[in-house]
Amino acid sequence: xxxxxxxxxxxxxxxxxxxxxxxxxxxxxxAALCPSCARELxxxxxxxxxxxxxxxxxxxxLVPTHRLWNKINxxxxxxxxxxxxxxxVWAGLRAAFLSPTxxxxxxxxxxxxxSAALYLRRPAPVPFESPVAxxxxxxxxxAQQAANDPEPTVSTSTRPTIExxxxxxxxxxxxxxxxxYPPPTSALGENYLPGxxxxxxxxxxxxxxxxxxxxxxAIRPSERVSYERDMAVVNDAIKKLRKAxxxxxxxxxxxxILYASYQNKIDLLNSVAQREELVASLR
Amino acid sequence: xxxxxxxxxxxxxxxxxxxIGTVSGAISAQTTPPAKPxxxxxxxxxxxxxxxxxxxxxxxxxxxxxxxxxxxxxxTLCVVExxxxxxxxxxxxxRVLVREGSPFVFKVKEKGKGxxxxxxxxxxxxxxxxxxxxxxxxxxxxxxxxxxxxxxxxLRGQETRTTVDTVKKATIKNVGGNISVRNVSDGITASTYxxxxxxxxxxxxxxxxxxxxxxxxxSVGPSEIGDTFRVKTNSGVVSLQRLEHRQVxxxxxxxxxxxxxxxxxxxxxxxxxxxxxxxxxLPNNTNCMINATYGGSFASExxxxxxxxxxxSGPVRSVNGTLGSGGDALVRLTNxxxxxxxxxxx
Numbered sequence: 011x012x013x014x015x016x017x018x019x020x021x022x023x024x025x026x027x028x029x030x031x032x033x034x035x036x037x038x039x040x041a042a043l044c045p046s047c048a049r050e051l052x053x054x055x056x057x058x059x060x061x062x063x064x065x066x067x068x069x070x071x072l073v074p075t076h077r078l079w080n081k082i083n084x085x086x087x088x089x090x091x092x093x094x095x096x097x098x099v100w101a102g103l104r105a106a107f108l109s110p111t112x113x114x115x116x117x118x119x120x121x122x123x124x125s126a127a128l129y130l131r132r133p134a135p136v137p138f139e140s141p142v143a144x145x146x147x148x149x150x151x152x153a154q155q156a157a158n159d160p161e162p163t164v165s166t167s168t169r170p171t172i173e174x175x176x177x178x179x180x181x182x183x184x185x186x187x188x189x190x191y192p193p194p195t196s197a198l199g200e201n202y203l204p205g206x207x208x209x210x211x212x213x214x215x216x217x218x219x220x221x222x223x224x225x226x227x228a229i230r231p232s233e234r235v236s237y238e239r240d241m242a243v244v245n246d247a248i249k250k251l252r253k254a255x256x257x258x259x260x261x262x263x264x265x266x267i268l269y270a271s272y273q274n275k276i277d278l279l280n281s282v283a284q285r286e287e288l289v290a291s292l293r
Numbered sequence: 294x295x296x297x298x299x300x301x302x303x304x305x306x307x308x309x310x311x312x313i314g315t316v317s318g319a320i321s322a323q324t325t326p327p328a329k330p331x332x333x334x335x336x337x338x339x340x341x342x343x344x345x346x347x348x349x350x351x352x353x354x355x356x357x358x359x360x361x362x363x364x365x366x367x368x369t370l371c372v373v374e375x376x377x378x379x380x381x382x383x384x385x386x387x388r389v390l391v392r393e394g395s396p397f398v399f400k401v402k403e404k405g406k407g408x409x410x411x412x413x414x415x416x417x418x419x420x421x422x423x424x425x426x427x428x429x430x431x432x433x434x435x436x437x438x439x440x441x442x443x444x445x446x447x448l449r450g451q452e453t454r455t456t457v458d459t460v461k462k463a464t465i466k467n468v469g470g471n472i473s474v475r476n477v478s479d480g481i482t483a484s485t486y487x488x489x490x491x492x493x494x495x496x497x498x499x500x501x502x503x504x505x506x507x508x509x510x511x512s513v514g515p516s517e518i519g520d521t522f523r524v525k526t527n528s529g530v531v532s533l534q535r536l537e538h539r540q541v542x543x544x545x546x547x548x549x550x551x552x553x554x555x556x557x558x559x560x561x562x563x564x565x566x567x568x569x570x571x572x573x574x575l576p577n578n579t580n581c582m583i584n585a586t587y588g589g590s591f592a593s594e595x596x597x598x599x600x601x602x603x604x605x606s607g608p609v610r611s612v613n614g615t616l617g618s619g620g621d622a623l624v625r626l627t628n629x630x631x632x633x634x635x636x637x638x639x
Contacts (some may be wrong), residue, residue: 233487236505240527240546243568247629254607263586263603263611267629274546274567278527281504285486288466292371292427292451 015047016040021054203255203265209272216279223286233282240278247271356396359388363409365443365461369402370415371430372450373423378435381442381459381476387413388440394433395419427451454488462497471506479516489529498522499538503529507548511535530569545569549631553638556581556622565627573624574638580620583635586611587628593635 016037023029024037041047090098202210223229229237251268255261364385375394387410391397395417403412417424417431424430430451440446445462448455452469459476467485474481474490480497483490489506492499496516500523501508507529513522514537522538524531531543532551539560543550546567553574556562560581564571575595585591588609593616600613609629616635626633 230487233505236528243547247567250608251629254609258605258607261603261605261607261609263609264607266586266611267588267609267627270565270627271567271629274544277525277544278546281486281502281527285468285504288449288486289451289468292373292430292449292468 015044015050018050018054021047021051022058024051025054025058203252203259203268205269206272209269209276212276213272213279216276216283220279220282223282228286228289229282233285237278237282241275244271244275244278248275354394354396355390355392356394357388357390358397358399359386360399360401360413361385361409362387362413362441362444363405363407363411364441365445366410366441367412367445367447368415368438368440369412369447370436370438370449371417371427372436372448372453373427373430373432374452375433375454376435377438377448377450377453377455379438379440379446379448379455379457379460379463381444382439383442384439385409385441386439387444388438389415390435390437391431391433392435392437394436395422395424395431397431480520496520499524502526505529507532509533514538555579556624558620558622560622562622562624563627564625566631567629568631569628570631571626571628571633573626573635575616575635576638578617580615580617581622581624582613582615582619583624583626584611584613585626585628585633587626587633588630589628589632591633594637595635597635 020029020037024034027034029037037051041051093101224234248268248271251264251271254264255268258264362385366387368387387399389397389399396419397415397417399410400414400416401410401412402414403410405411415431416429417427419425419432423432436453438446440460442459443461446457446460446464448457448463448465450465450467450470453467454470455465455467455472457463457465457472457474457477461477462479462481463474463477464482465472465474465484466482467488469487470485471488472483472485472490473492474483474495475493477492477495478497480499481492481495482500483492484500484502485506486504487506488503490501490503490508492501492510492513494512496514498515498520499510499513500521501510502525504527506526508524508526508531510522510524510532511534513535515522519540520538521540521542522536523542524533525544526548527545528547529545530548530551531545532553533541533543534553536552536554537557539557541560541562541564543552543564544566547569548566549569550564550566550571551574552562552564552572555576556579558580562581564573577595579595583593583597586609591610591612595616598615598619600615602613603611
């Protein structure tokens with residue numbers, strides 16, 4: 011090795027093609043005369059070949075050059091300068107909330123806020139006073155006498171007076187009151203029999219339809235006579251049987267025919283209503 | 294040269310104009326209604342009232358059409374007025390004749406595997422009179438339909454006297470007019486609001502409803518286990534003979550109910566009326582349980598073993614008992630104000 015030998019950095023620059031033409035010529039002429047530098051150059055070349063072979067995939071991808079990076083950065087800076095204030099604010103907030111610390115702090119604040127709101131909105135605490143609670147207030151020689159006596163005794167002369175505690179309806183009582191409904195009544199003001207209400211409601215709904223058809227004259231006179239006669243028969247049966255069931259609720263026979271009569275009435279109303287449906291379908 | 298070009302253009306223009314005129318004329322001839330008579334009608338046209346039994350006003354057209362169809366086809370038709378006769382035959386062909394009525398066409402709604410129509414609708418094409426009030430329906434003095442015996446019929450009508458013979462399944466809904474059905478092999482649904490229903494020699498599930506007419510059924514039975522027989526009338530009489538269904542439900546409001554025939558083992562029968570008579574004609578060897586609830590009287594010519602009886606005072610009473618050895622058939626009889634009687638079948 012002589013004084014003109016070059017360091018490894020220069021050799022690497024030579025291999026990477028980073029030296030000028032004159033410098034590259036000087037390095038190559040020196041390596042031709044200097045065995046030590048020739049070995050150094052060969053070793054560096056082998057290393058470079060091995061490294062480039064291993065990183066071939068990464069090196070083959072497009073890598074932006076330094077000039078391109080500068081252009082991109084300039085464009086970002088210009089865009090930031092020209093962006094509206096709303097966008098800047100939103101970007102700032104987003105950047106802030108992307109930080110885990112800020113996000114956790116915000117979550118804690120929200121939870122605390124909701125808890126505080128719920129706490130403030132809760133009803134004022136009411137001291138527990140049962141409706142049946144009683145307070146015993148002795149009239150004379152109160153607790154001291156009891157303390158002096160080793161054993162509790164019942165004194166007939168000092169009868170305690172009993173005061174009823176102030177009644178305050180609790181929520182459960184109010185709920186029970188709200189849940190109380192009077193028994194359902196029929197149109198005549200009488201209570202429904204078990205299972206009767208659904209029949210009555212269905213009949214009321216169908217009767218409305220049939221009455222509209224009767225008013226519009228859609229039912230022929232002969233049909234109407236037949237309908238009215240059958241309806242009178244059914245209504246009479248219902249009235250008679252209902253009275254019987256009210257008198258004797260255990261009369262299962264009367265109940266059976268009563269409900270059959272209700273069903274007959276529904277069928278009768280249905281037959282009139284469906285007739286009009288059929289005519290309408292034909293049209 | 295320019296003169297020749299001008300003549301050529303004029304010639305081409307004339308040809309194009311004549312072609313357009315021919316095509317538009319042909320289209321307008323198909324779509325525009327016939328021209329009205331120049332003189333006004335002597336009287337304003339008034340709608341004809343519809344009464345049952347009165348034949349349809351003849352439009353004066355008799356139309357007959359035929360179509361090769363699948364043997365198990367479905368036919369849907371709507372008849373406003375007239376006498377409808379439906380007959381099954383052994384040919385895979387649908388034939389319809391409308392006598393003195395409105396014209397019609399077949400509309401194939403679905404075809405089968407062999408490209409044969411399996412669902413056909415009869416569509417009336419009359420645009421005046423009844424055809425205007427009931428679009429798509431046909432009317433006529435007589436509507437005769439011949440279709441394969443495996444066909445299913447769906448008929449809706451306004452005022453029709455309908456007779457159906459030898460089809461697989463029939464659904465008939467009439468506003469008014471009698472319905473007569475026989476030789477149906479797989480179920481009947483018949484409903485009329487003012488007319489009688491007669492069913493004979495038929496099988497399958499049956500639902501018969503009439504508002505003010507009578508219902509007569511004889512020699513009918515199920516085609517499959519579980520087929521039901523349901524009958525409902527408001528003010529008509531129900532008369533049933535030789536019924537083989539095991540699930541029978543008969544209801545009437547002011548009509549009488551008559552049943553004649555054997556009680557099938559393990560059958561469930563229900564006969565009820567609000568204001569009429571319930572009368573059963575049963576063979577001597579009948580075995581069944583009877584549950585009768587009545588407002589009038591209860592009598593039995595057959596030996597009736599009373600089980601329990603409600604003897605309390607009231608508008609209705611009930612009695613449970615058995616005929617013969619009892620068995621597993623149950624007959625429920627309900628009557629509000631008429632009598633219930635069980636008689637020997639002669």
